Amino acid sequence: MSRVVKLAVIPGDGIGREVIAQAERVLDAVTADSGVTFEKTPFSLGADRFLQTGDTLSDDDLAAIRSHDAILLGAVGGVPGDPRLKDANIERGLLLKLRFELDHYVNLRPSKLFTGAPGPLSDPGEIDFVVVREGTEGPYVGNGGSIRTGTPHEVANETSVNTAFGIERVVRYAFELAERRRKKLTLVHKTNVLVHAGAIWKRVVDTVASEHPDVAVDYLHVDAATIFLVTDPSRFDVIVTDNLFGDILTDLAGAVTGGIGLAASGNINPDGTFPSMFEPVHGSAPDIAGQQKADPTAAILSVALLLDHLGLRDEAARVQRAVEADIASRDRARSTDEIGDAVLALLQA
Amino acid sequence: MSRVVKLAVIPGDGIGREVIAQAERVLDAVTADSGVTFEKTPFSLGADRFLQTGDTLSDDDLAAIRSHDAILLGAVGGVPGDPRLKDANIERGLLLKLRFELDHYVNLRPSKLFTGAPGPLSDPGEIDFVVVREGTEGPYVGNGGSIRTGTPHEVANETSVNTAFGIERVVRYAFELAERRRKKLTLVHKTNVLVHAGAIWKRVVDTVASEHPDVAVDYLHVDAATIFLVTDPSRFDVIVTDNLFGDILTDLAGAVTGGIGLAASGNINPDGTFPSMFEPVHGSAPDIAGQQKADPTAAILSVALLLDHLGLRDEAARVQRAVEADIASRDRARSTDEIGDAVLALLQA
Ligand SMILES: CC(C)[C@H](C(=O)O)[C@@H](O)C(=O)O
Ligand SMILES: CC(C)[C@H](C(=O)O)[C@@H](O)C(=O)O
Numbered sequence: 001m002s003r004v005v006k007l008a009v010i011p012g013d014g015i016g017r018e019v020i021a022q023a024e025r026v027l028d029a030v031t032a033d034s035g036v037t038f039e040k041t042p043f044s045l046g047a048d049r050f051l052q053t054g055d056t057l058s059d060d061d062l063a064a065i066r067s068h069d070a071i072l073l074g075a076v077g078g079v080p081g082d083p084r085l086k087d088a089n090i091e092r093g094l095l096l097k098l099r100f101e102l103d104h105y106v107n108l109r110p111s112k113l114f115t116g117a118p119g120p121l122s123d124p125g126e127i128d129f130v131v132v133r134e135g136t137e138g139p140y141v142g143n144g145g146s147i148r149t150g151t152p153h154e155v156a157n158e159t160s161v162n163t164a165f166g167i168e169r170v171v172r173y174a175f176e177l178a179e180r181r182r183k184k185l186t187l188v189h190k191t192n193v194l195v196h197a198g199a200i201w202k203r204v205v206d207t208v209a210s211e212h213p214d215v216a217v218d219y220l221h222v223d224a225a226t227i228f229l230v231t232d233p234s235r236f237d238v239i240v241t242d243n244l245f246g247d248i249l250t251d252l253a254g255a256v257t258g259g260i261g262l263a264a265s266g267n268i269n270p271d272g273t274f275p276s277m278f279e280p281v282h283g284s285a286p287d288i289a290g291q292q293k294a295d296p297t298a299a300i301l302s303v304a305l306l307l308d309h310l311g312l313r314d315e316a317a318r319v320q321r322a323v324e325a326d327i328a329s330r331d332r333a334r335s336t337d338e339i340g341d342a343v344l345a346l347l348q349a
Numbered sequence: 350m351s352r353v354v355k356l357a358v359i360p361g362d363g364i365g366r367e368v369i370a371q372a373e374r375v376l377d378a379v380t381a382d383s384g385v386t387f388e389k390t391p392f393s394l395g396a397d398r399f400l401q402t403g404d405t406l407s408d409d410d411l412a413a414i415r416s417h418d419a420i421l422l423g424a425v426g427g428v429p430g431d432p433r434l435k436d437a438n439i440e441r442g443l444l445l446k447l448r449f450e451l452d453h454y455v456n457l458r459p460s461k462l463f464t465g466a467p468g469p470l471s472d473p474g475e476i477d478f479v480v481v482r483e484g485t486e487g488p489y490v491g492n493g494g495s496i497r498t499g500t501p502h503e504v505a506n507e508t509s510v511n512t513a514f515g516i517e518r519v520v521r522y523a524f525e526l527a528e529r530r531r532k533k534l535t536l537v538h539k540t541n542v543l544v545h546a547g548a549i550w551k552r553v554v555d556t557v558a559s560e561h562p563d564v565a566v567d568y569l570h571v572d573a574a575t576i577f578l579v580t581d582p583s584r585f586d587v588i589v590t591d592n593l594f595g596d597i598l599t600d601l602a603g604a605v606t607g608g609i610g611l612a613a614s615g616n617i618n619p620d621g622t623f624p625s626m627f628e629p630v631h632g633s634a635p636d637i638a639g640q641q642k643a644d645p646t647a648a649i650l651s652v653a654l655l656l657d658h659l660g661l662r663d664e665a666a667r668v669q670r671a672v673e674a675d676i677a678s679r680d681r682a683r684s685t686d687e688i689g690d691a692v693l694a695l696l697q698a
Contacts, residue, residue, distance in 0.1 A: 080568075091541040120579045122471035139488075139509070144545035154513040156549040160488070164503040190593070192440040196493035200505040219429075223600035230469045230579060230604050244539070248597060251572035255579050 003036045005310060008068040008275065013046040013090075014284030015294035015336075016074025022296035022340030023072065026322075027303045029347055030315045041068065046284070047078030047090050056093035062101060070306055071098070071277035074299060075284035092142060099135050102274035104267035105166065106173050107133035107243070108305065109250040109281065111233075116328040117258030121230060127257050129236035130181070132174040133246025135267055137166040138197070140243040162197045162242070167204045173270055174240035175212045184237035185209075186218040188225045188245050201242065225249060229256055254281050261295035262327070264302040266309060276309055278302040292335035297323055300343055322346040352385045354659060357417040357624065362395040362439075363633030364643035364685075365423025371645035371689030372421065375671075376652045378696055379664045390417065395633070396427030396439050405442035411450060419655055420447070420626035423648065424633040441491060448484050451623035453616035454515065455522050456482035456592070457654065458599040458630065460582075465677040466607030470579060476606050478585035479530070481523040482595025484616055486515040487546070489592040511546045511591070516553045522619055523589035524561045533586035534558075535567040537574045537594050550591065574598060578605055603630050610644030611676070613651040615658060625658055627651040641684035646672055649692055671695040 009024065011017040024040070031038060043065065050056055065071060076094050078085045099107070113119060113127035137160075144158035178185040187205045191198030202219070209217045220228065222245045228235055229252050241249060254263035263281035280298030288294060300323055307316035325346045326339065334342070358373065360366040373389070380387060392414065399405055414420060425443050427434045448456070462468060462476035486509075493507035527534045536554045540547025551568070558566045569577065571594045577584055578601050590598060603612035612630035629647030637643060649672055656665035674695045675688065683691070 089541065089544065092544065096542070120470050120472070122469065140542055142544070144509075144543065146545045146549060148513075149548075150552060152513050152517070154549055156511045156545040158509045158511075158543045158546045160493075160507045160509070162505045162507075164497075164501050168501070190596075192438065193445070193489055193593075193596075194493065194507045195438065195441065195491070196495045196505040197507045199498075200495060200503055203499065203503075223596050226575065226597055226601040227604040227609065230601065231608075244542075247539075247542075247572050248575055252575040252579065252601070255576040259580075260576065 005036055005038050005070065006068040007038050007040045008043055008065045008071045009040050010043045010045050010071060010073040010076070012074040012076040012284060013048050013078060014075060014286040014289035016046070016076065016284050018289070018292065018294050018336045019280060019296040019299035020072065020074040022336060022343075023299035023303045025340055026300050026319060026343055026347065027072075029344055030307070030319055031312070034312060034315055036310075036312060045094055046076040047082075047085055047088065050088050050090060051078070051084060056088060056090060057097050065098070066102070066274060068275045070275050070310065072302065072306060073277055073279040075280065075282060077284045079286045096140065096142075098277060099267050102267070102277065103269045103271070104135045104277060105170050106266070106268040106270055107135040107246060108266040108268055109133060109246070109253070110264065111250070111253040111257045113257045114262070114324050114327040116330055117262060119256055119258050121256055124256065125232070125234040127233045129233070129239060129253070130177060131239045131241065131246055131250050131253060132170060132177060133241055133250065134166065134170045134243050136243075137162055138243035160194070160197055162200050164200060164204060167201055168208065171204050171208045171240055174238050175208050175215055178215045178238040179212060182237040183215045184218065185215050186220055186225075186236060186239045188220050188222050188239055188241040188249065190222050190245070191219070192221065197242070205240070222248070226252060229253060250281060260298065262297050262301070264298050264305055266302070266305040268309065278306040278309070292337060294336050296336050296340050297327070300340075318347060354385055354387050354419065355417040356387050356389045357392055357414045357420045358389050359392045359394050359420060359422040359425070361423040361425040361633060362397050362427060363424060363635040363638035365395070365425065365633050367638070367641065367643050367685045368629060368645040368648035369421065369423040371685060371692075372648035372652045374689055375649050375668060375692055375696065376421075378693055379656070379668055380661070383661060383664055385659075385661060394443055395425040396431075396434055396437065399437050399439060400427070400433060405437060405439060406446050414447070415451070415623060417624045419624045419659065421651065421655060422626055422628040424629065424631060426633045428635045445489065445491075447626060448616050451616070451626065452618045452620070453484045453626060454519050455615075455617040455619055456484040456595060457615040457617055458482060458595070458602070459613065460599070460602040460606045462606045463611070463673050463676040465679055466611060468605055468607050470605055473605065474581070474583040476582045478582070478588060478602070479526060480588045480590065480595055480599050480602060481519060481526060482590060482599065483515065483519045483592050486511055487592035509543070509546055511549050513549060513553060516550055517557065520553050520557045520589055523587050524557050524564055527564045527587040528561060531586040532564045533567065534564050535569055535574075535585060535588045537569050537571050537588055537590040537598065539571050539594070540568070541570065546591070554589070571597070575601060578602060599630060609647065611646045611650070613647050613654055615651070615654040617658065627655040627658070641686060643685050645685050645689050646676070649689075667696060
């Protein structure tokens with residue numbers, strides 16, 4: 001009997017739908033003879049759905065998604081400043097809600113400069129690192145509020161919450177990843193200013209480091225890390241960092257490796273208690289939606305991360321190789337579908 | 350009777366001392382015939398002083414510094430990981446303490462790509478923007494703590510505190526600066542995640558914007574801002590942002606404009622209640638201290654900011670021009686003193 005993977009697909013808004021269409025074609029093709037059947041359930045979620053129904057993510061949606069083995073997501077979010085979305089906060093109410101409810105404590109974001117990929121650096125060197133971003137704590141917890149809101153006496157606070165439990169599990173994941181890679185781990189934080197949050201990160205990394213004597217451990221303040229990302233990105237192998245610093249570093253890392261049109265990510269629940277979710281780092285870019293201008297590569301590489309996560313390593317490697325070959329041979333602007341076609345052709349070659 | 354400016358000079362640690370020596374030569378030369386006399390008081394503060402006396406910044410030091418008109422600071426901080434400095438936290442106890450006690454609510458950081466300056470971008474375009482970083486609030490307030498510290502049940506919190514009072518004054522400063530420049534202001538924050546801190550920033554910027562109808566206002570999430578800093582830095586004129594995002598963006602901005610060896614900053618109390626403080630963005634770099642390897646340009650440009658702040662606009666412009674001429678003619682590695690010599694010669698030419 002063949003293995004069945006129940007996959008929830010959330011194309012989302014804007015270019016999300018276009019890129020996910022191509023990602024699905026690649027997924028279908030590469031798994032056709034794999035002995036694994038993907039049962040896909042589409043979920044209509046995002047700004048468009050909110051505008052139609054007023055729902056962001058209902059309990060029923062969440063329960064339905066939870067019953068799947070994995071999730072493929074395009075991008076969610078409406079036109080910035082759309083007054084009808086003012087109180088929706090699709091990002092917190094949908095994307096972050098999924099990450100928190102499904103305990104995606106590892107936000108995995110590989111950065112690799114592929115041969116032929118355009119990039120802003122004149123001398124990038126070899127870039128091949130992975131950011132392991134904590135996904136369920138830090139300044140992202142939504143633990144804030146304000147008093148005298150809207151008056152000249154307003155005070156608005158946001159609290160970053162960091163636990164030994166939460167940090168240790170993601171740090172362990174990062175060390176295990178470093179063991180399988182070039183055995184170098186860099187903690188990025190701002191320990192000199194965020195003294196308490198910084199101290200717990202430092203302490204946990206030091207503790208886990210003692211169990212991995214062969215991994216070289218390094219520390220950088222987040223400000224210094226951004227400098228190295230543009231002046232010496234080759235120095236990085238595995239970066240482990242908190243939710244907010246990881247958000248910032250991975251957009252910058254995406255930019256230096258050819259743009260976030262190429263950057264894939266996995267929101268992973270390593271315990272397997274909940275389905276993990278794979279998505280391009282880019283947003284829904286409503287300004288170019290429906291114009292076949294979006295690069296589906298990030299979504300396709302997210303399929304590779306999904307396959308890898310499911311243990312389908314050969315299939316993951318085939319997708320990765322097809323994308324690399326496609327990037328290496330780029331010589332003109334192509335439409336979303338054309339890039340999908342090209343990757344498919346390379347996959348079957 | 351000639352005007353007297355009482356200047357507190359804090360060379361600090363590591364390369365701080367070397368670069369301040371050159372900055373002082375330039376200051377002395379450019380003000381020699383200005384009719385303004387600088388009465389300089391050196392203050393021995395920093396990691397070295399802490400190691401000798403156990404003092405970081407005593408009440409007496411602070412009172413003495415407060416009685417000056419302005420401060421020139423090199424860099425403070427010891428060798429990273431030095432166990433004797435473990436509990437000192439020179440950054441919080443000295444640098445941030447000065448910024449907070451002297452109400453340096455504008456942290457002014459110009460970023461300009463000078464002709465001839467090296468940079469990591471292959472096609473940087475014209476870069477000329479100023480980051481107006483809030484200096485006394487946000488995640489920098491030191492409002493954190495932890496429970497069950499060091500145990501597997503530790504929880505460590507850090508609270509970002511944001512007030513309408515604190516934001517409005519820095520936002521007003523930024524708009525006034527934009528009025529004198531290219532009339533473009535970009536707010537950088539993370540409003541989609543830090544909902545409360547983001548909302549107050551947005552609200553204050555919207556309010557002040559209505560008084561400056563000729564300034565074009567723009568908003569970027571901090572992650573997207575880092576992308577534009579490496580792909581399209583010319584788009585920026587004035588960036589206004591919170592303390593932590595400003596810290597991150599200005600290191601990155603320094604890197605794309607030739608390295609933080611060229612990046613100057615002013616910690617400004619625009620009300621004039623307390624002395625403002627001028628310092629290079631770089632740190633004390635103990636690894637290269639005493640080797641004549643440090644570039645004093647950032648410290649010298651900090652002197653230009655100081656002169657400008659004191660209303661000595663001609664003198665400021667002369668320093669700026671001498672530095673630009675020096676950078677344009679760089680053709681080999683030079684020592685700290687040689688760069689100082691060259692700028693001095695250009696100043697007198
Ligand atoms: C859309 C936003 C909430 C999200 C984040 O900040 O995590 C995005 O920037 C990302 O990196 O996936
Ligand atoms: C040394 C550190 C406390 C400081 C900061 O974070 O503000 C530095 O990075 C800076 O930018 O001046």
